[in-house]
Amino acid sequence: METYELLQCYWWLIISVLASALVFLLFVQGGQSFMLQAGDEHRDLITASLGKKWELTFTTLVTFGGAFFASFPLFYSTSFGGAYWLWMMILFSFVSQAVSYEYRTKSGNVYGTRFYDVLLLINGMAGPLLLGVAVAGMFFGAEFRVEHSHLLDPGNPVISSWGPLHGLEAFLCYKNVLFGVMILLLARTLGLLYLINDNDNEEFVAWARRRLWWNAPAFVVVFLVVAALLLTSEGVADVDGTLTRVPHLYLDNLLAHWWVAILLVAGVVAVLVGIAGALLRGSRRGIWAAGGGTIAVVLALFSLLGYGGTAYYPSTLDVASSLTLTNSSSSRFTLTVMSWVSLLVPFVIAYIAYCWRALDRK
Amino acid sequence: MITMVDWARAQFALTAIYHWLFVPLTLGLGVIIAIMETIYYRTRDERWLATTKFWMTLFGVNFAIGVATGIILEFEFGTNWSNYSWFVGDIFGAPLAVEGILAFFMESTFIAVMFFGWKKVSPRFHLLSTWLTALGASLSALWILVANAWMQYPTGCEFNAATMRNEMTDFWAVALSPMAVTKVLHTVTSAWALGAAFVIGVSAWLLLKGRNVEHAWRSIKVGAWFGLVGIIVTSITGDTSAVTVTKYQPMKLAAMEGLYRGSTGQSIVAFGIMNPDKEVDNDEDPFLFDISLPYGLSLLAHHDPNAFVAGINDIIDGRSIDSNGDTVNNVSYAERIERGKAVRAMIARHNEATQAGDSALVDSLSRAINADFKYFGYGYLDKPEDAVPNVPLTFYTFHIMVTIGGYLVLFMALWVLLTWKPRLLSERGPLLKRLWYLLAIITVPLTYICSAAGWIVAEVGRQPWTIQDLMPNHVAVSDLSASYVQTTFWIFAVVFTALLIADVGIIMSQISRKSLTDLEKSND
Numbered sequence: 001m002e003t004y005e006l007l008q009c010y011w012w013l014i015i016s017v018l019a020s021a022l023v024f025l026l027f028v029q030g031g032q033s034f035m036l037q038a039g040d041e042h043r044d045l046i047t048a049s050l051g052k053k054w055e056l057t058f059t060t061l062v063t064f065g066g067a068f069f070a071s072f073p074l075f076y077s078t079s080f081g082g083a084y085w086l087w088m089m090i091l092f093s094f095v096s097q098a099v100s101y102e103y104r105t106k107s108g109n110v111y112g113t114r115f116y117d118v119l120l121l122i123n124g125m126a127g128p129l130l131l132g133v134a135v136a137g138m139f140f141g142a143e144f145r146v147e148h149s150h151l152l153d154p155g156n157p158v159i160s161s162w163g164p165l166h167g168l169e170a171f172l173c174y175k176n177v178l179f180g181v182m183i184l185l186l187a188r189t190l191g192l193l194y195l196i197n198d199n200d201n202e203e204f205v206a207w208a209r210r211r212l213w214w215n216a217p218a219f220v221v222v223f224l225v226v227a228a229l230l231l232t233s234e235g236v237a238d239v240d241g242t243l244t245r246v247p248h249l250y251l252d253n254l255l256a257h258w259w260v261a262i263l264l265v266a267g268v269v270a271v272l273v274g275i276a277g278a279l280l281r282g283s284r285r286g287i288w289a290a291g292g293g294t295i296a297v298v299l300a301l302f303s304l305l306g307y308g309g310t311a312y313y314p315s316t317l318d319v320a321s322s323l324t325l326t327n328s329s330s331s332r333f334t335l336t337v338m339s340w341v342s343l344l345v346p347f348v349i350a351y352i353a354y355c356w357r358a359l360d361r362k
Numbered sequence: 363m364i365t366m367v368d369w370a371r372a373q374f375a376l377t378a379i380y381h382w383l384f385v386p387l388t389l390g391l392g393v394i395i396a397i398m399e400t401i402y403y404r405t406r407d408e409r410w411l412a413t414t415k416f417w418m419t420l421f422g423v424n425f426a427i428g429v430a431t432g433i434i435l436e437f438e439f440g441t442n443w444s445n446y447s448w449f450v451g452d453i454f455g456a457p458l459a460v461e462g463i464l465a466f467f468m469e470s471t472f473i474a475v476m477f478f479g480w481k482k483v484s485p486r487f488h489l490l491s492t493w494l495t496a497l498g499a500s501l502s503a504l505w506i507l508v509a510n511a512w513m514q515y516p517t518g519c520e521f522n523a524a525t526m527r528n529e530m531t532d533f534w535a536v537a538l539s540p541m542a543v544t545k546v547l548h549t550v551t552s553a554w555a556l557g558a559a560f561v562i563g564v565s566a567w568l569l570l571k572g573r574n575v576e577h578a579w580r581s582i583k584v585g586a587w588f589g590l591v592g593i594i595v596t597s598i599t600g601d602t603s604a605v606t607v608t609k610y611q612p613m614k615l616a617a618m619e620g621l622y623r624g625s626t627g628q629s630i631v632a633f634g635i636m637n638p639d640k641e642v643d644n645d646e647d648p649f650l651f652d653i654s655l656p657y658g659l660s661l662l663a664h665h666d667p668n669a670f671v672a673g674i675n676d677i678i679d680g681r682s683i684d685s686n687g688d689t690v691n692n693v694s695y696a697e698r699i700e701r702g703k704a705v706r707a708m709i710a711r712h713n714e715a716t717q718a719g720d721s722a723l724v725d726s727l728s729r730a731i732n733a734d735f736k737y738f739g740y741g742y743l744d745k746p747e748d749a750v751p752n753v754p755l756t757f758y759t760f761h762i763m764v765t766i767g768g769y770l771v772l773f774m775a776l777w778v779l780l781t782w783k784p785r786l787l788s789e790r791g792p793l794l795k796r797l798w799y800l801l802a803i804i805t806v807p808l809t810y811i812c813s814a815a816g817w818i819v820a821e822v823g824r825q826p827w828t829i830q831d832l833m834p835n836h837v838a839v840s841d842l843s844a845s846y847v848q849t850t851f852w853i854f855a856v857v858f859t860a861l862l863i864a865d866v867g868i869i870m871s872q873i874s875r876k877s878l879t880d881l882e883k884s885n886d
Contacts, residue, residue, distance in 0.1 A: 055471075065440075069436075069440065070451070071459070073451025073452060076455070078444065087440070091437055096857075099427050102422055102425075106868045108872065109868050148448075148525070149526065149710070157836075158841040159444070160841065166846065331525075337456060341463060348464075358475065358487075
């Protein structure tokens with residue numbers, strides 16, 4: 001494998017790690033999605049627990065965006081500029097979250113505590129759902145065309161063009177919506193598992209467990225449906241130098257890479273173990289198995305999506321415009337420079353883990 | 363008619379200005395809090411702990427809204443400026459990624475320890491967390507300012523006709539360009555001055571009300587010294603910045619001074635009212651009224667009273683001379699436009715030759731493209747006048763910034779003097795004291811105006827370029843209709859204004875409530 005190709009694969013791995021961390025950390029949004037169902041006392045417990053962690057989710061989202069921009073700028077350019085409304089809705093939902101924890105109980109907050117609780121609820125529901133719909137486009141395709149030479153046309157210098165609905169069309173595809181619902185239910189499940197782990201209030205923990213009985217099975221059912229849809233879906237891959245539609249591409253990729261299959265199965269089992277432990281054995285540590293499993297599953301899915309010449313962003317309008325690691329990445333020099341910087345990531349993870357443990361100390 | 367480009371610019375300006383209302387306070391107050399906690403750690407004096415916690419509360423309120431506006435800025439590069447994102451993403455994206463990996467995580471991790479860790483970690487680790495939060499914020503500013511500086515002075519890169527984008531060739535040339543170094547130092551230290559002005563202003567309000575006087579003077583002691591250092595370094599780097607701008611963005615310098623025809627020994631306008639009828643192509647006097655200082659602009663721009671400073675018309679005509687008296691660029695804007703168009707045609711031919719497998723032609727075209735690529739952006743302009751920024755706005759904001767900045771040097775120096783010799787104030791009558799405190803309170807919004815004006819100079823002064831000389835705004839935007847961006851502009855305007863109202867409400871309420879408690883001891 002060429003060094004440049006290796007670097008592209010390495011940066012896809014980093015994007016995958018950030019994506020998997022982000023999906024796990026969406027437990028914050030999942031917990032927030034119960035803000036209205038909870039009474040006043042429970043609401044305070046929820047925000048006290050999640051208030052220590054929301055910034056980590058937020059920062060991971062921002063870093064995910066920054067890393068995608070730096071390593072695969074054509075995706076950043078095409079998806080963000082094209083699916084305008086979808087990304088704008090995601091941004092608005094996260095803006096509302098950023099201030100709510102700090103402002104909700106402060107005097108002088110003008111709009112009252114309930115207002116900020118509603119903002120947290122909106123972020124809790126819309127954030128995972130919309131992110132799921134956006135990511136689903138990476139599997140099921142999106143309406144765009146890419147033509148670099150258009151930059152030379154002073155009358156219409158547009159590199160990436162999109163369908164007329166600019167992101168809203170994503171909601172018209174039931175597969176995208178189901179994917180979004182799956183992420184939302186996963187976030188809610190993880191959120192409940194985190195709250196169970198982080199709280200000593202037995203009455204609150206029992207309340208969370210009751211909700212887990214509904215959300216976790218619903219997640220498992222939707223996950224199975226989405227997995228079936230995904231593995232039978234058509235994808236786009238580089239076949240002999242030409243981007244071509246390939247039937248059940250993701251299933252083929254899974255069967256061709258045993259290590260991805262193991263990662264996927266192990267992840268699913270870990271999620272199920274975490275959920276079952278919390279529901280059937282009264283365990284409080286379900287978040288760790290389910291969280292670790294979530295990370296493994298997302299890593300496996302992103303591996304199916306990006307490696308082996310698979311287009312990680314298929315175009316439904318023009319197959320040749322589909323984005324692959326090769327045609328959308330930064331230059332070899334830039335990827336090399338950033339790879340040196342990425343060597344600091346283990347150090348970053350280490351201090352995050354240390355501070356997490358320190359703050360969770362009873 | 364307001365075009366999509368206008369709305370995209372307006373939206374970015376709106377987000378950036380709102381973001382910059384909160385970021386400098388985070389940068390300045392972060393370090394001030396860390397200094398205060400250090401004093402507490404060394405002395406174990408509970409009063410310093412109480413003072414640290416007072417300012418930390420205000421820091422937290424301000425930090426949250428800075429985060430909220432920041433995420434929009436990052437993603438707007440993709441949503442509204444997608445051509446730009448591809449054209450220079452190879453260079454611009456890297457600082458953003460480094461910012462995320464090195465700075466954001468540091469900031470967001472240790473701020474949690476700072477607020478929630480008082481009883482969970484050792485005092486030493488808590489102090490370290492406070493410093494790391496301030497450092498994370500500064501590192502974050504550093505990388506985004508490096509990225510901004512690169513847009514003002516694109517360096518360390520090469521155009522790749524095959525990929526139709528600029529690609530980084532020298533990371534250190536990007537990170538340590540003269541524009542980047544100056545911009546980082548100037549901006550971060552100006553934020554220190556703003557943080558200090560905020561601390562002094564709030565403390566002056568306490569003195570005015572006669573509440574927690576000891577706490578107020580403790581705060582002023584730290585704030586005044588820190589602010590004086592900040593504003594002095596800001597002034598020095600402001601001077602360096604003028605030299606850098608003269609060299610790399612002479613049109614911006616000319617607009618900052620409303621200078622249409624330059625000369626050797628060029629005077630500087632200390633105060634002036636611009637003539638609204640003045641255009642590039644008429645002979646109207648640029649000023650209705652002005653007070654100028656002889657040789658001032660030559661000194662500022664070149665550190666040489668006799669140096670030539672080019673005006674807007676000189677630059678358009680290709681008359682530009684550097685501090686050594688050498689011609690920097692004798693290519694007129696009309697010629698730049700033609701050469702920019704020629705480069706575009708060569709790129710198209712290059713790609714045809716690549717497809718045809720004519721490597722000899724590809725090589726010769728590559729050389730020709732690289733030689734003239736610095737004019738690429740001009741090829742999208744219709745006429746030379748299109749490359750002139752809004753002169754009155756640049757002129758007035760520059761003079762507002764300099765005037766308030768000069769005032770701040772004096773203001774900080776006087777407060778330092780008062781912390782050293784308090785008798786100078788205590789022996790004065792109540793009216794004078796009251797006026798002095800009121801002045802300190804008024805200085806807080808003045809400092810914000812100064813800070814925002816600086817950004818307007820930097821960004822309006824470089825128009826019409828998204829990337830200096832390489833990409834004008836209308837080529838950088840996404841393929842969106844004006845109504846879409848207009849809609850999100852108004853949504854942003856409403857949301858940010860609502861959040862600002864809440865932010866100000868909370869900060870004022872916190873100051874008011876806490877001023878009635880005993881700030882000589884820590885409450886928990």
